[in-house]
Amino acid sequence: MTWRILALSGVGCVALLAVIGATWLFLLPGAPAPGTAPAISKAEADATLAALKPPKRKRPLIAIVGINDMSETTDYLMPYxxxxxxxxxDVLTLATQPGPVALYPALKVQPHATIAEFDAAHPDGADYVIVPAMSREDDAVALQWIKSQASKGAIIIGVCVGAKVVANTGLLDGRRATTHWYSVRDLQKYSAISYVADRRLVVDRGVATTTGITASMPMALTLVEVIAGRTKAEAVARDIGLAQWDARHRSEAFRFTRPFALTAIANTLAFWNREQLGIALTPDFDEVSLALVADAWSRTYRSRALTFAATAEARTSRGGLRILPDEVAADWPAKLTPPAAVDLPPARALDQTLDAIDARYGTRTADFVAMQLEYPR
Structure with a gap:
C-alpha cells in the first residue's frame, strides 16, 4: 500500500509539473511580428559621435579587458x-591574471598583457576600455581596474552583458544604458540606471553600452568613425561586409518567446545527438570571422565548436592575436567540419554559418542562435 501511494504521488507530481510547464509555455509570446527599426536622427547620431571623441590621444589607446575564466567570445574578439x-x-587585449583567457562559448586566446602590466606601461590609462560579458560580473579585480581607468579619463564601453559588469562598478548610476535583451530585467533592477530601448549603442557622459553580442560590430565601426572619419569607417565596413552601423535597433524583435523556449528545451533533451565540430586554425585567419563562426555553432545546444591545429603552439590571427588550439590534430572528420566560413568577411561568415545551421539542425535552431547573438535575420 505504501509503495502504491508513493507511486501515485510521484505520478501526480510529474503530471502537475507537466501542467505547470505547459501553462508557462502557453503564456509565452509567439514569434515577434516583422518590422523595421526606428530611424536615428542626424542630430542624435552626431551627438553620439561627439560623446565618443578620444579623450586623450590623437591615436587612441584602446584596452579590451576580460577575466581569464570565461569572457564572451565575440564581445572580446570582435572589437579587437x-x-x-x-x-x-593601438589596441590591446588584457586579462586580469597571467595566462590565457578561456572564452565562452568557444576559443582560447593569449592576451597581450595583464592589467598590472598595462598599468605599468601606461600609468595615465587608456582612452577607451571595452568590457565584454564575463562569467563573474562581480569580479573584484576587474571592477576595481575599470573604475581606476574611468578615474583616469577613459571612456568605458560595456558590450552586451558587459553592461552588468559596468553597472557593478557604479559607473552607470544616474546614466542611460542598454544591454542584451535577455538581461534587460537584470539591468532594470539597478534603480539608478535608465534603460533605453531601440538603440544598439547608448552613450552617456563617458560611459557607453550596447545591446547583444553582434552589436560589438557597429560599436567598433562607430569608434573607427569617431577616430578617423566617415570615409575610413565606410571602407572598413565594406571590408567586413556590413552595410550600416548606426544605433538603430528594434528591441521588440528580441525577447524570450515560445519558439525560443521550445528550441532550447528540445535541443537540450537531444543529449544523445551532440556534435563536436572542428575548425582549423589556418594561417592568418580572421579573428572576427572565427569568433562569430565558433560562437554561433556553440550556441545551437546541439554542437560545440573546437579549434584544431597540427601542433599545440598558438596560431597568430590576421590582426596579430594569438589563438590557442583546443585540440592537436592534423585534420577533423569531414562530417564534423562546418563550412569554411572563417575565410569570409565577418558579416558574410555569420550569415553563411546561420544558413549552415539552418540546413543541419533546422530553421528554428538557426533563429534560436540569431536571437542569442541579437542578430537580425
Whole structure:
C-alpha cells in the first residue's frame, strides 16, 4: 500500500509539473511580428559621435579587458579584430591574471598583457576600455581596474552583458544604458540606471553600452568613425561586409518567446545527438570571422565548436592575436567540419554559418542562435 501511494504521488507530481510547464509555455509570446527599426536622427547620431571623441590621444589607446575564466567570445574578439583591421588606434587585449583567457562559448586566446602590466606601461590609462560579458560580473579585480581607468579619463564601453559588469562598478548610476535583451530585467533592477530601448549603442557622459553580442560590430565601426572619419569607417565596413552601423535597433524583435523556449528545451533533451565540430586554425585567419563562426555553432545546444591545429603552439590571427588550439590534430572528420566560413568577411561568415545551421539542425535552431547573438535575420 505504501509503495502504491508513493507511486501515485510521484505520478501526480510529474503530471502537475507537466501542467505547470505547459501553462508557462502557453503564456509565452509567439514569434515577434516583422518590422523595421526606428530611424536615428542626424542630430542624435552626431551627438553620439561627439560623446565618443578620444579623450586623450590623437591615436587612441584602446584596452579590451576580460577575466581569464570565461569572457564572451565575440564581445572580446570582435572589437579587437575590427579596430586592429582599421589601424586607427593601438589596441590591446588584457586579462586580469597571467595566462590565457578561456572564452565562452568557444576559443582560447593569449592576451597581450595583464592589467598590472598595462598599468605599468601606461600609468595615465587608456582612452577607451571595452568590457565584454564575463562569467563573474562581480569580479573584484576587474571592477576595481575599470573604475581606476574611468578615474583616469577613459571612456568605458560595456558590450552586451558587459553592461552588468559596468553597472557593478557604479559607473552607470544616474546614466542611460542598454544591454542584451535577455538581461534587460537584470539591468532594470539597478534603480539608478535608465534603460533605453531601440538603440544598439547608448552613450552617456563617458560611459557607453550596447545591446547583444553582434552589436560589438557597429560599436567598433562607430569608434573607427569617431577616430578617423566617415570615409575610413565606410571602407572598413565594406571590408567586413556590413552595410550600416548606426544605433538603430528594434528591441521588440528580441525577447524570450515560445519558439525560443521550445528550441532550447528540445535541443537540450537531444543529449544523445551532440556534435563536436572542428575548425582549423589556418594561417592568418580572421579573428572576427572565427569568433562569430565558433560562437554561433556553440550556441545551437546541439554542437560545440573546437579549434584544431597540427601542433599545440598558438596560431597568430590576421590582426596579430594569438589563438590557442583546443585540440592537436592534423585534420577533423569531414562530417564534423562546418563550412569554411572563417575565410569570409565577418558579416558574410555569420550569415553563411546561420544558413549552415539552418540546413543541419533546422530553421528554428538557426533563429534560436540569431536571437542569442541579437542578430537580425
Amino acid at each position: 579584430g575590427i579596430l586592429a583591421r582599421a589601424d586607427v588606434a
